[in-house]
């Protein structure tokens with residue numbers, strides 16, 4: 001069985017867009033994963049089979065409501081992670 005959460009792909013890709021327009025306080029992998037986890041926990045998962053997945057993801061991308069939801073959640077997650085960094089400041 002090949003099921004996956006299509007939101008994962010969408011959120012990861014939108015994070016790249018997001019990080020271009022928003023200056024993250026820390027851009028290490030740990031903080032990125034914390035942000036992605038926060039967003040993915042708040043947005044309902046969309047499980048789909050891998051064949052239908054590609055089509056489904058394309059459809060989601062052109063949905064402006066979904067895009068603005070994900071962007072808003074990314075913004076909130078970035079603020080949370082900035083204030084609760086789980087690792088000491090790196091130089």
Ligand SMILES: [Zn+2]
Pocket residue numbers: 026027028029030031032085087
């Ligand atoms: Zn970090």
